[in-house]
Amino acid sequence: MKRTSYLYTLLVAAILALGSCSSTSSPNATTDAGANAVASAAAPEAGLQSAKASYISYCSGCHGEELEAFADRKWKHGSSDEDLFKAIKHGYPDEGMPAFDETFTDEEIKGLVAYIKEGIKEVKAYDFTEERSQAAVQQSEDLNFRLDTVVTGLDVPWGMAFLPQGEMLITDRSGVLYRFTQKKQLQEITGGPKVLAQGQGGLLDVELHPNFAKNNIIYLSYSAFKEEGGNTLSTTAVMRAKLEGNKLTNQQVIFEALPYSRTRHHYGSRLEFGRDGYIYLSVGDRGNHDENPQSLERGPGKVHRIKDDGSTPADNPFVNQAGAVASTYSYGHRNIQGMVLHPQTGEIWTHEHGPRGGDEVNVLEKGKNYGWPVISYGINYNGTVLTELTKKEGMEQPLHYWVPSIGPSGMAFVTGDRYKGWEGDLMVGSLRFQFLSRLMMDGNKILGEEKLLKNIGRVRDVKMSPDGYLYVAVESPGLIYRLVPVE
Template identity: 45%
Template sequence: MRMLLLLLGLLATPLTADEYRIETLADGLQHPWGLVELPNGELLIGERRGRLLRLNADGSRTLIDGLPEIASGGQGGLLDLALHPDFADNLWLYFSYSQPGPGGAGTAVARARLTGNRLIEQQVIFEQYPKTSGSAHFGSRLAFDPQGYLFITTGERYHSRDMAQQLDNHLGKIIRLHDDGQVPKDNPFIDRPYALPAIWSYGHRNIQGAAIHPGSGVLWAQEHGPRGGDEVNIIKAGANYGWPVVTFGQEYSGGAIGEGSHHSEMEDPLWVWVPSIAPSGMLFYTGSQFPQWQDSLFIGALKGRKLVRLTLDGEQVTQEHHLLSELGSRIRTLVQARDGGIYVLTDESNGKLLKLMPPL
């Protein structure tokens, strides 16, 4: 019933701008994608074209050197950023990117120590197999869970969607690794013949938002549908999320995809958008600046050009609210600031770093 209500548009309600104020911290960014806040309060911003910037306390910007070769173009480029849970001690910065190579490109993840304004001791800890042609559907988000495992979301590279149902490749999968790239021995497919051991879940289309639930420690993710059918999912080890066998979307030409919207051996989504909002960026709010938003799930919308807030009752969505529609901007990335504000990156040629704070 909750999906039916959303599909009919009965639960979406706008929030007025007097519930928050918007601070512009930076503009003139070229399609910013990844964002992390350093222990000293400075920010690192990744631009999709393959640049990593430090936003200093005085508002100036410094270019960080040491990135690898990146296949930037289309949806590819420098993608997500994440700090090691013990970054203050070990200085490990993680980043995902579209990696060029034989056959085309694929999502990869590397880590390097951030020393001053340079990345050193770089290690590639994940390479999507196989590399394919095209410049769409790389994913990709990075999330550390409370046990220190690293989750990597991918896409099925658009033209290879049937491979999302096969376990001999990394396309359309969520990956789970130790922080150094080693495969955990309790991964669900580690002993299955012909399956790649790093796979945690499969049957995904293009996941550009992921976050760890603050209460359960479980990964939640949202993914792009085709023409309709964007999803929020609670991720389970070894589970099949259906693409392209089941979906609430349809072909861009208007035809049906797969077998419908439900399969008894595949996971149903928690929440669906029809028509698509093109979700990207995701966080569970746990800060103190907005007590009325505690435990809400926030999701950015690219095509929808808004920020979505889902209120939750356990693992049930009870209502959808919309923020920032007045900006008309593509919302790419969300990060909770240490002071309880919310950082927002807009994905545009003149992209901005915004911060949501309570009204003065």
């Protein structure tokens, strides 16, 4: 069954749900019936286009164009029609769900509720892997390749790190750290941090120490939490630990982004060692764009730079500024979920989520302000204008931006000689549109984009492995693929 056909049916059902009403008989019942038949045939078609446009424009960025994010949803606030109506109309700002009471009428919200409830049934029954395996050989502009399924049985794989002897560490947002062994077994590693696996939080990225082969030290970013005043507060934190077999020891929390917050979104969070031997780590604005990104006295909305033991480098840009968070390297960020070291220049590249539009690719520079929320190429999720400015003196412009938003997550530069024609290109995963974006590079210039692996699933991470292959982690269900070039 094609996804488009069932979505069409669902949208018509939602529209009819809005338009249903009781009628009374009349002397001209036959004539009325004929006229109504013509009208009802036209009304769903017109309404279909409107409802489809509304869902795609306002909802799909977070929930998927085909409702994938609802498939295994745990309904924290209830799943009745009334519960969903309330969630859409009034929102849950602390969890990243905006209010749409000024965007949609009550009748339009009822239509969205009907669409979501019926759509969930179809999404759960639909086998997404069928679409992913339709073509044994994938084609790009420069080479052909196939997908090898490497790892199965995950929930939401968030980060990958490659161990010696061909093994892999995988973080699952649920809070589990896995080792994928040479024998292709998925083994759980104990001793990891306790995480708040709610909203966008959980166990996030994983990074090896540059001298891992000698010291077995790894780093994990995650959503830490504490109870305060009857509320559960959380933030982005980093744990350093030693990997001994399938157990973590010598655990140390070496970073916490202060202040803690009641929100459950925009944690960031990627980890990357620079050539200077320091850790670069991203922290999202935690949904508080009014205070966090532009304030040097607050940890969220920043890229931080710390030593491998968590201490602060003496040459950080704001280390001597009174009141500033000393670990801050750059600021004015919304939610960075992609970070990678450029293999030639040694620069740190990032991408981050915009709001509705305005996802960005940037090269990090020491002490620079990347503008959020003063400048942006996007608008609020509910359609309101956040800022009229896209440029301002003293604020950096992105190398590349997407409108509409693709929901970027994970990124990697293509290295080695396995992928002829892709050498040096930047690969970025798309959560929203479920593809792998190939940004074609010439030095630091992005020349164009090719969309690969359409309908692969919500791409969460992209990594180049020491074996020279690209690995792609996707959600729903949680799988990791390897891209293998073919003649």
